[in-house]
Amino acid sequence: MGFAEKRGNYWRGRYKIASGKHLTVVDENGKAIRFATKGEAQRAASEAENKYRRGEWRDPALGQETFGEYANRWYEAQDLAVSTMQNYRRHIEEHLLPEFEDKALAGILRTDVDLWEKKEKAVYAASSVKTWRSTLHLIFEDAIDEGLITSNPAARRRGRGKRAGRSRDRGPEKVVTDALGILLTAERAALLSGRDDEFVAVVLKGYTGMRWGEIVGLETEYARPGSIRVEWQLYELDTGELVRCPPKDDSYRAIDAMDWLSALIANHVARTRPTPCPCHGRTYVFRGQGAARNGGHQGAKLVDVARRAEVSTGTVSNVLNHPDRVTEAKRVRVEQAIADLGFVRRGAVSEHAAHWRRNGFATWLFTPAVSGWYPKKAPQEARPVPLLGEPWPGVPARGRGASDRADACWLPIAKGLTPHGLRHTHRTMMEDLGTEKVLMDQRMGHIDGSASARYAHVTPGMRKRLILGLTEQWETALDARLALCPTSPVRMLNDLLRRDAPSLWRHLSGPRGSVVSDRSLRQLDAASQQLLGGTTTASWPTTLCGPDTQFAARQPHPYGVRAVHPQCCCPSRRSTAPA
Numbered sequence: 001m002g003f004a005e006k007r008g009n010y011w012r013g014r015y016k017i018a019s020g021k022h023l024t025v026v027d028e029n030g031k032a033i034r035f036a037t038k039g040e041a042q043r044a045a046s047e048a049e050n051k052y053r054r055g056e057w058r059d060p061a062l063g064q065e066t067f068g069e070y071a072n073r074w075y076e077a078q079d080l081a082v083s084t085m086q087n088y089r090r091h092i093e094e095h096l097l098p099e100f101e102d103k104a105l106a107g108i109l110r111t112d113v114d115l116w117e118k119k120e121k122a123v124y125a126a127s128s129v130k131t132w133r134s135t136l137h138l139i140f141e142d143a144i145d146e147g148l149i150t151s152n153p154a155a156r157r158r159g160r161g162k163r164a165g166r167s168r169d170r171g172p173e174k175v176v177t178d179a180l181g182i183l184l185t186a187e188r189a190a191l192l193s194g195r196d197d198e199f200v201a202v203v204l205k206g207y208t209g210m211r212w213g214e215i216v217g218l219e220t221e222y223a224r225p226g227s228i229r230v231e232w233q234l235y236e237l238d239t240g241e242l243v244r245c246p247p248k249d250d251s252y253r254a255i256d257a258m259d260w261l262s263a264l265i266a267n268h269v270a271r272t273r274p275t276p277c278p279c280h281g282r283t284y285v286f287r288g289q290g291a292a293r294n295g296g297h298q299g300a301k302l303v304d305v306a307r308r309a310e311v312s313t314g315t316v317s318n319v320l321n322h323p324d325r326v327t328e329a330k331r332v333r334v335e336q337a338i339a340d341l342g343f344v345r346r347g348a349v350s351e352h353a354a355h356w357r358r359n360g361f362a363t364w365l366f367t368p369a370v371s372g373w374y375p376k377k378a379p380q381e382a383r384p385v386p387l388l389g390e391p392w393p394g395v396p397a398r399g400r401g402a403s404d405r406a407d408a409c410w411l412p413i414a415k416g417l418t419p420h421g422l423r424h425t426h427r428t429m430m431e432d433l434g435t436e437k438v439l440m441d442q443r444m445g446h447i448d449g450s451a452s453a454r455y456a457h458v459t460p461g462m463r464k465r466l467i468l469g470l471t472e473q474w475e476t477a478l479d480a481r482l483a484l485c486p487t488s489p490v491r492m493l494n495d496l497l498r499r500d501a502p503s504l505w506r507h508l509s510g511p512r513g514s515v516v517s518d519r520s521l522r523q524l525d526a527a528s529q530q531l532l533g534g535t536t537t538a539s540w541p542t543t544l545c546g547p548d549t550q551f552a553a554r555q556p557h558p559y560g561v562r563a564v565h566p567q568c569c570c571p572s573r574r575s576t577a578p579a
Helices: 038-054 060-064 067-077 082-100 110-121 126-145 179-193 197-208 212-216 259-272 290-294 302-309 313-321 328-341 358-371 421-432 437-444 460-484 491-500 518-531
Strands: 003-007 010-018 021-024 227-230 233-236 242-245 253-256
Touching: 003 038, 010 038, 067 082, 067 126, 082 110, 082 126, 082 242, 110 126, 179 197, 179 358, 179 421, 179 460, 179 491, 197 212, 197 259, 197 358, 197 421, 197 491, 212 233, 253 437, 253 460, 259 460, 259 491, 302 313, 302 328, 313 328, 421 437, 421 460, 437 460, 460 491
Parallel strands: none
Antiparallel strands: 003 010, 010 021, 227 253, 233 242
């Protein structure tokens, strides 16, 4: 039984834990409690001794371990996916340790956590702060399980806090696009990279909803006719290392691929002939684009000259190395294209990286494609993508003085759209087609733990309806793109336009390079109204500008190329295209 002990002008409680061994009643910080009366000290001592006998006693000294010491020990004990470990490390090192590192676990109060959260929300997005607090909560929960503390200061009490204005914590609405937007984004991405790889990748992502790491980590053996197996992903760590690991949440799945999509991938693989990468020793469908990581400022490429002169890259090479093998007309066109683009021979060859990098792909390829602007990247400010007006829809001008040679710049397709936004787009497209939820979840790699989902199953009929619906959307997008212009500088898209719908333009387009007649434009208006829901060319913006782009300037484009104006990328030029 506990007893009271007189200590000067106060009493302290003492209780027995073993023969000849007594402890003093202490508070949560391990300091002896000073009682004013003997009775208070004795009652506290007896209660503490009873807790010890029932096995509920906790050594107060345990809570004196600092948060920093425990967080390091906690992190080392985790055995999770590399992506999760990286996120935990970032949360702890960048946001938790600066505030709590030197504080004792038992000394961290709820008010301390609330004050830290308030300071973080003043700088960062509320959704991010919520994630960091969840990590802090998890660390404290494990400390409770180890008996180091008795309560969790990061726990949220239900029904507490500000109710009005909670909508301010919502993140911005996710930007999505449609089938035509996917197609036009893919075309622009290919123009920016100077090859067809990005065209295939953007279309694949938009029509399957695969995650970024699953696209980068798609191995050739899993790209099969009629099906794409998601077995692995390549996850990029902060160090730049790409780790081959299972898909998120072990979402292994087979995604039904439309015949045209399987053919697109098969043709891409046959053309690029991928070889095993040096980092993993495996053969991937897509390779990196090393030159694009510098934002396209390394100079014009051989393919840009070929597109400008409307010849093959082999012809350009012959002009540079064996001009006697090329006809005079082609040689003049190539030399003019070289002069227009500022092509420098030594900058034409670039070794491709093994894999895309998330930031480089988004910064220099995807964002400029959907917005028409290169994003701000120190030391350069955000700026429009400078374009040469021909061939339509414009070829990015590269190298020194690119903006001075530019004729126009792109209008946005879906400003704010991200590569992950194509995953949202695919889900939205399936919703629009009336696809059953169980099939959408299976295709996206989501898990629905509800009771109703347990009794729902994917059927062949569901899959067939979805394949037909997505194919119809793809064909409609191709028809709409064909109505804008019958050709494309992107070889793969150009082949699709010529093969799939030549009849629409057989009577509209005259000889190559000629101006479309007014009668043909009226016919185009009628066709466009049918394809694009009643919108006419009169309501669309002028697409290109400049004295040498009469044909292109009269082509309609709902996501068109903006006419040059004083605030654009080439202030020395003015639009002379008809309004």
